[in-house]
Amino acid sequence: MTSSTTDYTVYTKPGCPNCDRTMxxxxxxxxxxxxxxxxxxxxxxxxxxxxxxxSQAPVIVNNSDDQDHWSGLRRDKLVQAAMNHTAANRQEAS
Known part of the structure; x- marks a missing residue:
């Protein structure tokens, strides 16, 4: 159920402040x-x-590892996702 053209899939709903903050x-x-x-x-x-x-939005699924997923506003997971994204971009550039 995830998309492989992006890093993550964010399952969201209208009026969800934590969904907005995550995105x-x-x-x-x-x-x-x-x-x-x-x-x-x-x-x-x-x-x-x-x-x-x-049972809580947002739900975030890593599209390259469907075992890596979480729910809610998880700053620790967001920071890790950003660090992984930066590291992957550095590897592609070298």
């Missing part, structure tokens, strides 16, 4: 993501609740 952080760090509105995509809601076991 703003990714934008500020250049981390690419695909937003998926769980109120418009029933399969996405089923995926994050039934398969991943989350």
């Amino acid at each position: 703003e952080y990714f934008n500020s760090k250049g981390v690419t993501y695909t937003p998926v509105d769980i109120t418009e995509v029933p399969a996405a809601l089923e995926y994050i609740t039934q398969e991943l076991g989350y």
Whole structure:
């Protein structure tokens, strides 16, 4: 259920401040993501609740490692994602 053309998939819903903060952080760090509105995509809601076991948005899934996912505003995970993104870009440039 994730997109492989971006770094992460962010499962979000309207009026969710933590969803907005997560996407703003990714934008500020250049981390690419695909937003998926769980109120418009029933399969996405089923995926994050039934398969991943989350009941809180946002849910963030690493598209290169589907075992790396979390829910809510997790600054520690966001910083790690930004560091991984920066390191990957450095490797591609060298």
